[in-house]
Amino acid sequence: MVNVKVEFLGGLDVIFGKQRTHKVSVSGNGDVTVGNLIDYIVDNMIKNPRDKEVFIENDTIRPGILTLINDTDWELEGEKEYVLEDGDIVSFTSTLHGG
């Protein structure tokens, strides 16, 4: 069981009841990874199943969404394999294009 803060930025909050930050507890035997957290989000936090494609594509985060672990690009932290610790902040932000 790990307690983390999850954020949805760049307009992604629309599929999470327009709430940007969520306190999330993910249970698991042993290590809980960011991959587990993503599964949890898809299974429990996206209310409308049709909105899943806004967040996930081909079993991973949809192109155009950046994933950050404690304000660091998840690419530098091992992506889905990163093992979560209590108090971690995982942020998902949609890329903006307007100018």
Add this chain to the structure above:
Amino acid sequence: MTTDNIPNEVLLELEALRRENEALKQKLSSQTELPMSLEEFRRYGRQMIVEDTRGVEGQIKLRNAKVLVIGAGGLGCPCLPYLVGAGVGQVGVVDNDVIDTSNLHRQVLHDSTKVGMLKCESAKDVLRKLNPHVQIKTYPVRLNYSNAFSIFQGYDIVLDCTDTPLTRYLVSDVAVCLGMTVVSASGLGSEGQLSILNFASVGPCYRCFYPVPPPPNAVSSCQEGGVIGPCIGLVGVMMAVETLKIILDIYTLDNFKPFLIQYSGLPNQTLRSFKMRGRQPSCKACGEEKLITRDTIEAGEVNYEAFCGARNYNVCSPEERINVQEFEDSISSNEKLSQILLDVRPHHHYKISHLPNTFNLTVKELRDMEGDMSLLQNEIPEIHNGSEVLVMCRYGNDSQLATRILKDKFNIMKVKDIRGGFFKYIDDINPSLPKY
């Protein structure tokens, strides 16, 4: 001639003039040795005395800098005057768009008297008055793969103030090929993002961050999504700060770390700096195997349109659509309205203005009903499979999607899409209604 018969006061006057002449000569010669005019010393004094700019040395760097700004809109407008005011020697402005009234709340270089004028020319007008020492060049063209190289060449830094993924990939690719640093930013609603790409040809590029473009239906524009003027304005001003830091060598190969700044205006203003990945060896533009080169771009082999895709709205046949005149004729022919009028714009758009006797349900709401007629009847009690339904949105795109859902999912066969939507109706039939 002796000086005896010349009055003393004339001699004194002559002596004074000689001294003044000498002083002027001296002043003139010392001024030609100065790196800039006394007026420029006064003009830039307040920034030169900030120690980090390194005074005159920094000011000369600014004067020698050549910065290209792509887009004179919500980001370009607040950014440009600070670059020009700071004394960046040459500034190019690329924009083929003309000013619309709906731009003015955020594109602060333009004003109400300039509606219809080219944005790049409007910007130049203001900037020239702001600082006559700066050379400003305008490019009233749409940036594309065949003109980008000739426009970019000769500049050191490029500012991406554009508004589509397609141009963002193009700007980044061309900058990588030419070894230019990119200051890239974007904004929508009350949020903004900012990053430095291809820094000194060692930093990550746009493709390193986003190797795969987002699906077209996930991309929202300012026109669709709306934008708060000062929120995008702040991001534009931050672009100017980053550009000055690059020119003044405040960023160095040693201290530069890839980042992405995320600004949120609501509910509390926050500014976060995310630590980002470095250059990706697998990147097609800047990686080990450079598949994207000047040759492939200019030959049109990097197909940006196909790569970024486009939303397909044309899902209705011509028989399934009517024009606004036919719509007007059909609703004004009989006393009592026999058709159901459905407006599928977002509710907050509908609230701004709408036609009487219309129902308001969005495409998403219709789709979520999954063809369940009883759910639809909760919203539109009189609707049934035999109903005649006329569907409109803002411009006639979403209404086509809604028409398809009503016909294919709800089996309501007499559904017609109104071509050009509510705004076309206002233009052609009733201009007294508010457009926004």
